[in-house]
Amino acid sequence: MTAMHRLPSTTPRPPEELKQLEDVWRTPTGWRVFSAVNNTTVGLLYIGTSLLFFLLAGVLGLMIRAQLAVPDNTLLSAATYNQVFTMHGTVMMFLFAIPVVEAIAVYLLPNMLGARDLPFPRLSAYAFWAYALGGLGFFCTLFVGLAPDGGWFMYPPLTGKAYSPGLNADFWLLGIGFIEISAIAGAIELIVGILFTRAPGMTLSRMPVYAWAMLVVGVMIVFAFPAVIAGTALLELERAFDWPFFIAERGGDPILWQHLFWFFGHPEVYIIFLPAAGMVSTMIPTIAGTGLVGRRAVIVAVVGVGFFSFGLWAHHMFTAGIGTLEAGFTSAASMAVAVPTAIQLFAWLGTMWKGRMRLTPPALFLLGFLFIFVLGGLTGVMVAVVPFDWQVHDSYFIVAHFHYVLIGGMVFPMFAALCYWLPLVKGHVIDTRCATWSFGLMFGGFNLAFFPMHLTGLLGMPRRVYTYPSGLGWELLNMLSTVGSFVFAAGVLLFFHGMIRSLLRPEKEPGNPWNAGTLEWLPNDCYGVRSIPQVESNDPLWDHPALAREVEEGAHWLPNTATGKRETIVTTPVDAKPRYLLVLPTDSWLPFVCAAGTAGFFLLSTAKFTVSAWLCGAVAIVTLLMWLWESDRPQPLRIARVADDVTLPVGASGTASHSWWATVIMLIVDLGIFLSFLYAYVHVSMRMEICPPPGMRLPDPWRPVLATGLLLASAGLVALARRRPLEGGQGVLRWALALAIALGIGGFALELTGQIAGGLNPVRNAWGAAVATMLAYQGMHLLLCTAAAGWVIARSLCRHLTPHSRGSLDNAALIWYYTVLQGAIIAAAVHVWPRLMA
The missing domain is CATH 1.20.210.10 (Cytochrome c oxidase-like, subunit I domain)
Incomplete structure (x- = not known):
């Protein structure tokens, strides 16, 4: 019998096992719930x-x-x-x-x-x-x-x-x-x-x-x-x-x-x-009593939506003066994302057709979701067309569109989920009559509130205004939207009333x-x-x-x-x-x-x-x-x-450890923040006629070369420390980490003093501010590396660092390697990029 496939055990379990599980996992009650994890x-x-x-x-x-x-x-x-x-x-x-x-x-x-x-x-x-x-x-x-x-x-x-x-x-x-x-x-x-x-x-x-x-x-x-x-x-x-x-x-x-x-x-x-x-x-x-139609296609579609979504950010900037090429690319991506979304929609409809839907409270909210979200998706395709977006941008048409997408695409499924999974909490389903009335009020109130906003927007009402004069043809539509919003709110309150009643019943x-x-x-x-x-x-x-x-x-x-x-x-x-x-x-x-x-x-x-x-x-x-x-x-x-x-x-330990992968993901987030700072630097640089701007000069080339060399040397010492056997004495590991700290700080100080000597002034212009931001971010990381290295040394001195408990060393090494990579990118950006632009 292997670890991959195991038949159920026929050995009777000792009765004390269950009590041990209950004792170990018992949830705190009262004010101690603040300590629960x-x-x-x-x-x-x-x-x-x-x-x-x-x-x-x-x-x-x-x-x-x-x-x-x-x-x-x-x-x-x-x-x-x-x-x-x-x-x-x-x-x-x-x-x-x-x-x-x-x-x-x-x-x-x-x-x-x-x-x-x-x-x-x-x-x-x-x-x-x-x-x-x-x-x-x-x-x-x-x-x-x-x-x-x-x-x-x-x-x-x-x-x-x-x-x-x-x-x-x-x-x-x-x-x-x-x-x-x-x-x-x-x-x-x-x-x-x-x-x-x-x-x-x-x-x-x-x-x-x-x-x-x-x-x-x-x-x-x-x-x-x-x-x-x-x-x-x-x-x-x-x-x-x-x-x-x-x-x-x-x-x-x-x-x-x-x-x-x-x-x-x-x-x-x-x-x-x-x-x-x-x-x-x-x-x-x-609810339909059958398997999901096109399950693999749905999974691929989910991944596809996530991929295409990153090509849409300028969808909101068609009127901000972006170039024709950028607008065309974003418009195409905005329409392309509808394809994997439609795959999921047709899979849901196919599943309902294949099975036999029961009109339970979750089913009602799901049907409402399908109707509202499809309407929101259709207006989404409309605003993806650049000339149409120019006409309705910053009007109440956009307010209607994104409420149809967000409330239809997220809030109605969430209420369906609350109905569906509520029994997991105390064992009781929500009252069907209460949930049905709640759905009717929410569905009717939502459409009464937000559908007229399409017309209000097409009639020229701008977003974000706190009032408007009479005589523009907006009065009736705005009153309908207000009445609808209060009807929707009544449905929400009725739903929470029913949910709380279910939760107050005996478990x-x-x-x-x-x-x-x-x-x-x-x-x-x-x-x-x-x-x-x-x-x-x-x-x-x-x-x-x-x-x-x-x-x-x-x-x-x-x-x-x-x-x-x-x-x-x-x-x-x-x-x-x-x-x-x-x-x-x-x-x-x-x-x-x-x-x-x-x-x-x-x-x-x-x-x-x-x-x-x-x-x-x-x-x-x-x-x-x-x-x-x-x-x-x-x-x-x-x-x-x-x-x-x-x-x-x-x-x-190492790559088999869940904490190692969590550190990798954290560093990807860190890299995303840094790349955003780097993008800001490139963005302001390309708007300048002279780079670097007057009053600033680039340090001598030997400074970034030597600073980067010191950083790379510190990474080598960290690699040496990580590969040292952890049995027995760990003196070499501690000295290697201490020397790595000194080399890293020395390299950063060399770069920083060179920039200051070259006239770096983050207040004078955006270019100096962008350079100073990247240097400050690198300085923060070196402080973090110093703290991480000190932490590993402290654990070593307390004999907590062993071959079977080395997560702090492995994760600190990852942070150090990333910091060295970031420093090298900063050196290339600050010293090579301006010379290429000259």
Whole structure:
């Protein structure tokens, strides 16, 4: 019997095994829930918080519609309307849409993949608390007049210091940048979890379509979000230190912001849609009682949507003055993305046709989604045509279009998912009558609210105006939109009423009320499934009816706690063969305290409470160090039995380790931020007549050559340290790392002093600001490398660095290699590029 294919065990399980699992995985209650890291607890908190922001943003939307219901309305002043309008879009996009898809994934995916938990539970907890605390603090700026008022897209020069001198824009820049970092942390957790913690036998071809969608979304977040983080950093540097990235008079360019923002902003639309599409591909087969038609084509289409989405960012810039070639390319990509989307649509329709749809509450919301999203897709193709976009850009036609896409493509599937997966929480389905009335109000109210906006836009009503005069033919259409929005809101409130009533009922076993075929409907508890199932097909519960009983009896993988701690099995990324046993961290206050310190640092820094901010930052750093110190301790047990006849190593190192791959993904994010800074440098350089600008000169060529040589030498020393045997003394390793620190800092100092001697001045012009930004980013990385090397030395001195516990050394080496590569690219860009342009 092999580790790849195992028949269910016939050996009776000892009764104490189940009690051990319950004791190890028991979820904290009361106020101690703040220390929980279990995916089910964190996932529910995550979902609840994101739904709270949905309601808060909805209230702001109702305020907007109340203001626009009649002409010349004075309900809101222009200043207040701008804050409400900006916060409505910001909260919906950044605090609801993206977090809720990650939240549902954190809750669902471990059980859907047959895992006990995701591989970094504390990272999930940190990502949630950072989002919740930072998001609530950011939202409260609305009550003290400090909410941003430059639109959720924050275009300069309007948001520059000259036109927005207060702190409002700063709260958006630092708050949203920080929240995006939280989203990236969640994406890293999901990518590694999907690739490495699937149940044995769940190959990539057998993986649920929803898991495929979340894998693609995680990769999209990794590549798209760095651009907006870089953009917010550049705009904050301009506002705080007068570095003129977007000030045309000093060589900057406001269009640079649009490129960076929309490189994130349009993939974000599909980051929101694809999880919903994955949920639809999971729910429709169950409701229709048949397998998904064209399953492989749907998976390819999901990947195709993710690929094409990165060619669409200039879709929002047709009227910004981009060239004809760029507009044509973006227009073609905007139409091409409709092809893989249509493949999914026809697969869903084919599945419904092949099976027999039951008009359950989830089915109603899914049918509403299909109708609304198709209309949104049709108007999307219309605005992809450049001449038509010139006519309707910045009109209410665009408002109607993106609400049809986002609410139809994401909110209606989300409500279907809440109906469908609600029994997993307390065992009860939502009341059918309540959900049916809710759907009717939401569907009717939505179309009444947003369909007239197409006509309002075609009649010339611009976006973002807080009032309008009478006599333009907009009065009736705006009143209809306002009435529809309140009807939609009534449907939402009715739905939440029904959902809360179901959750307040006594808990019971959920069973499998929809007769689904995916693993999340296996019997589970705080420890997940009793034993991790062996998966042999796409729909294991349909194809193996006895699987639920076998899993509950402990007849499959890891029916106990082999090490006395929380564990799950790590499998190979493609074939899902068992690789090693992963010991998971237990509940801890550290993620909550670290997140609170991080949120406090960003928010208090924005409010200019410098001392308090740095105290919060110190708390975050100290708790992070405590957290990391616990994460790589040597395990006393090297081999563990995970089945009657199968043993696996406990933990792994190098490329076999999940933490090594998480570090690689983190560095890809890091590279994305740096490449955005590099793009800003190239962008402003190409706008100049003379490069470098007058008053600045390039340092002598020997400086960058020597500085790069020192960096490469430091990388060689790190490689030497990494390859040293860890048995016995580790003195050579420590001295190699210490010398690498000295060489790295020396090379950076050589480059920095050369630039300063050449007249580098980041305030004088955008070119100097761009160079200074890249140098500052490299300096930050050298500080990080110094800290990482010091960390490895400290672990070595405490005898925590062993051949079986070397993750800190391997990951520190990755960070160092990346920093050296980044330094070499900066040297080439700053010294070679201007000479090529001369």
